[in-house]
Amino acid sequence: MFSIALSDSAKLCPLEPWQAEEFLTHMDRARSNLDPWIPWASRSTDLASARAALQSYADRQAADAGRLFGIWRDGVLVGGVMFVSFNRNTGVCEIGVWLEKAAEGNGLISAAVSHLIDYAFDERGMSRIEWHTSPANERSNGVARRMGMRLEGTLREAFLHNGVRHDTEVWALLPSDRNR
C-alpha cells in the first residue's frame, strides 16, 4: 500500500471504500472514544453506512475538496486524519482527526497532521488551515497547540451533538505561523 511512516510501527495510508469492512471493525473499537466529541463513528454503524462514509471522502477527493487517510499500527487500523474541507478558491481547509483509545498518547496524530500541514502549505499553496474543536476536548486542544495553531475564537453553542449545543473553538495555522 502507498504509505508514509509515522513511527517504527505506524504508517499513514489512504483509506478508501474498498476497506469498509476493516474500517467498520475499527469504528466499533473506536466508538466509545469518539461519540462524546464527534459524529464520525456514529455515521458508520453497519457495512453500508461505513462504505458510504468512505465513499463521501472518495467523492470529496475526486473533487479536490477533501481527503481521508488511515493510521495503521502493527497492521491494525487505529485512527486517521482528514481534510474535512479543502477549498482551493479561498485557500482555506480544515483538518479533522480521530483515534481509538488504545492508540492515544503516542504522538501518532501529531505526526500525521504534520504531513497534512506540509502538503497543504508546501504542495498546494493553501493559506489557512483550521481546526474546530470543543473547549472541553483537552486532547484535541493539545494537538492544535502542538501544531503551533492559534486559538482565534469560540463560536458559542455552534455545534449540536448528542442533543446538546456545544461551543466550538476555532484554531488556525497560517504559513507565517510556522516561522514563529
Ligand SMILES: CC(C)(COP(=O)(O)OP(=O)(O)OC[C@H]1O[C@@H](n2cnc3c(N)ncnc32)[C@H](O)[C@@H]1OP(=O)(O)O)[C@@H](O)C(=O)NCCC(=O)NCCS
Ligand atoms: C484528539 C485525539 C486524536 C488526540 O489523540 P492523542 O493521542 O492525544 O494525540 P497524538 O497522537 O498527537 O499524541 C499526543 C500524546 O502522545 C504523547 N507523545 C508520545 N510520543 C510523542 C511524540 N513523539 N510526539 C508527540 N507526542 C507524543 C504526547 O505527550 C501526548 O500525550 P499527552 O497529551 O498525554 O501529553 C484523540 O484523543 C481522539 O481521537 N479523541 C476523540 C475524537 C476527537 O476528539 N477528535 C478530534 C475532534 S476536533
